[in-house]
Amino acid sequence: MASNPVHGLPFLPGMSFKDSTVLKFDAYFQEDVPMSTEEHYRIRQVKIYYYLEDDSMSVIEPVVENSGIPQGKLIKRQRLAKNDRGDHYHWKDLNRGIDITIYGKTFRVVDCDRFTQVFLESQGIELNPPEKMALDPYTELRKQPLRKYVTPSDFDQLKQFLTFDKQVLRFYAIWDDTDSMFGECRTYIIHYYLMDDTVEIREVHERNNGRDPFPLLMNRQRVPKVLVKNAKNFPQCVLEISDQEVLEWYTAKDFLVGKSLTILGRTFFIYDCDPFTRQYYKEKFGISDLPRIDVSKKEPAPVKQESPIPEDKDRRFVFSYFLATDMISIFEPPVRNSGIIGGKYLGRTKVIKPYSSVENPVYYSPSDFFIGAVIEVFGHRFVILDTDDYVLKYMESNAAQYSPEALLSVQNHVRKREGPAPELENKQTEVDPGVQELEVLIDTIQKQLKDPPCKDNIREAFQIYDKEASGYVDKEMFFKVCDSLNLPVDDSLIKELIRMCSHGEDKIDYYNFVRAFSN
Structure with a gap:
């Protein structure tokens, strides 16, 4: 007689079982997967428990992490019907290598644990040999290692990306278009991205330059250097250029300080770069003497202003300064057969001195008028040659407003104009101009x-x-x-x-x- 492995006592008919007496079977069922391109069916492994104390059964599916399928207790503990007549499954109906149907699902029982095997054999049931548990093909496919691809070492885009990610060469360039009508010289920054050999051109804007604030002249892209001859690119202005139409692309070695290169029809001259770019060219190409080129515009040499019209040389004008309003008027006496219509040259107006700002204008004052003074009126320069007697009297009575040189220039000129004293004329003697000037200065x-x-x-x-x-x-x-x-x-x-x-x-x-x- 067989003994009970749990209690050490032989199994007896009609004996009562405790809650711990459970028969355990390993099984699986197949489930169709109609809406997937990666798998057509799925194998789901379960455990079937048979409780001897009340002939109830339960089906539990072990939880698989990240399976995406609700798992755990598939059929809760209960007595399960095996046919339409109301009969229930009994432990005598269970064996290895059989199919049992529960609620429309067919489970294939492949094996059982040691306790279940001893129990069934002690009850005279001949057990079928165990079967291998069926495996889910999709799950086994995911367990396989990923395929490794080895790319050629001379050109590896992934390696280039990982090595030069976020590394950018920066160049400072100008586009000089001053030779064309309304052309100008404009400043740009050229970025060369080492990770994918693309180029970006940014426009440098200055404050109040009157231009629309568009930061990019050219979006980041690969730039062709040499195109295939007679390439049929229609329409070339719209379609992107493909590798079949390009013989050579621009690379980092084409961007050198002091060198010109043409991009999008514009010729850019590179005059400087940042420290990282200099270090990169030193390590990569062995170039350690990249220059810094001065492209700033130098002020032109001042041009001596001369009258462009020879006829203006002998023209004479009369300046009137109105002390009450600080206004100036200019009158040109008519000269016969001169070809110039005389008369009023400038009506009464205040005249701004040259080189004064518009925000803080400085107007001509009486102290600016003396013999030899140059008065610039709206781009025309006039030289003071003579004055009337009232000017001298006004200057002598307001000497504090004038410099000593200005006052002396008018005094000397008036005395020269009046000629020698009467007693000197009677003696018919001539006075040395130097002596006369010395006397005026002493006086x-x-x-x-x-x-x-x-x-x-x-x-x-x-x-x-x-x-x-x-x-x-x-x-x-x-x-x-x-x-x-x-x-x-x-x-x-x-x-x-x-x-x-x-x-x-x-x-x-x-x-x-x-x-x-x-x-």
Whole structure:
């Protein structure tokens, strides 16, 4: 008699079983997969449990991770009908290598555990030999290792991508189109992407340049360098260029500082690059002396302004300055047979001085008008040659508004225009122009000195060093005496007086110099 492997006692008919007495079978069923191109059917492995205490059964499917199929308890514990007559499955109906149908699903029982085998054999049931568990073909296919592809080492796009990802060569270039009508010189930045040999051109915009803010001149793309001759590209302006139409593409070695290259019909001149690009060319191509080319526009040399019309040289004009409104009017006296219609040249208006800004305009004032002054009116330059007597009186009464040189220029001109004094005309003597100019200068200095020093003290100081009583002293000694007497030698009029009193390079006439300090 067989014994119970659980309790160590022989199995007896009609004995009661505890909850732990369970028969376990391994089985599977086949499920059709109609809506998949990768699998036509699926094998689902299950375990069938038979509980001896109440002849109930349950079907459990082990959970497979990431299967996407609801798994676990397929049929809960219950007594299962085996036919339409109401009969239920009994443990005598179970064996290895048989098919059982439960709720329309056919399960193939392939094996059982050791306890189930001993129990069935002790009850006189002859067990069929065990079968191999069927495997799901799709699951087994996924367990196979991925196929490995080896690409040629000379050109590996994946390796190029992984090696040069996010590495970009940056070049600074200009497009000079100044030779054409309305052409100009514009600045661009060229990016060369090492990961896929594509090129991008970005336009550099300056503030208030009046252009639409389009950042890209050319989107990132491969750029052909040499095309196939007589290639039939219709329409070429729309279709993309294929590899069959290109003999050679632009590569990194084509972008060098100091070199010109044509892209999209424009010739770009590369004048500089960034530090990473310089290091890349040094390591890749052995080029370590990439230059930095100065392409900044230099200011043209100033052009001497000359009258382009010879007839304008002898034209004469009358300037009127209105003190009440600071306006200027210009009148041109008519000249017979000159071919120029005279009359009003400019009506009353304020005239802006050249080189003044529009935001802060500076207008001409009375202090800008003196003999020899150049007045620019709306691009035309006029030279002041003469004045009337009222101008001299106004300048002398408002001497603080004018520089000493401007006042002296008008005084000298008026005196020259009036001619020699009457007593000199009677004697029929001629006055040296230099002497006359010196007298005018001395007279001007005398009028401007508010607290003149004593003339006798100055003369005595110079006579101490003039042993020969020649009226001249050494220039170095002259300035020492002036410094000891605190004479204003830095004044512009005094400087002019010293120049006129100089005799050669080393001597100065102190007689005429002292005369200027008399009251």
